[in-house]
Amino acid sequence: MKNNLSSLSDLAAAFGKAPVNIDNSSPVSDDSLVYSTDSGRISKPKQKNITPSDGFARVRRETKGRKGKGVIVISGLGLDSKALKELATKLKKTCGSGGSVVDETIEVQGDKRDVIQQVLEKSGFKVKFTGG
Numbered sequence: 001m002k003n004n005l006s007s008l009s010d011l012a013a014a015f016g017k018a019p020v021n022i023d024n025s026s027p028v029s030d031d032s033l034v035y036s037t038d039s040g041r042i043s044k045p046k047q048k049n050i051t052p053s054d055g056f057a058r059v060r061r062e063t064k065g066r067k068g069k070g071v072i073v074i075s076g077l078g079l080d081s082k083a084l085k086e087l088a089t090k091l092k093k094t095c096g097s098g099g100s101v102v103d104e105t106i107e108v109q110g111d112k113r114d115v116i117q118q119v120l121e122k123s124g125f126k127v128k129f130t131g132g
Helices: 008-014 081-095 113-122
Strands: 056-062 071-075 099-102 105-109 126-129
Touching: 056 113, 071 113, 081 099, 081 105, 081 113, 113 126
Parallel strands: 056 126
Antiparallel strands: 056 071, 071 105, 099 105
């Protein structure tokens, strides 16, 4: 028997037990795992679902929650985030105003519904005005 036990496998061999081999090469498939000492914080890949379009771009004017300022909200486009940002940039430049992309909608400042309708129809969308 060895006088110097340098590892757990030597200790297990001293007592007549077979050493236990743990395989750390395969990743853990537990969905509730948040942190691992091997790789650190584990984040799940985010899946973005795009709501499919029914063929109509809905254009409405909103003032609620904006201190009376009018905003045109365009929804129902069925585009991914990159295409939405490109279309929003095109609309804002054409209207000469500001705006933003929020979730799956485009918001353009001011009341330029007729200009927005023309740009959307040139882009291949059918336009429906909703609301007041």
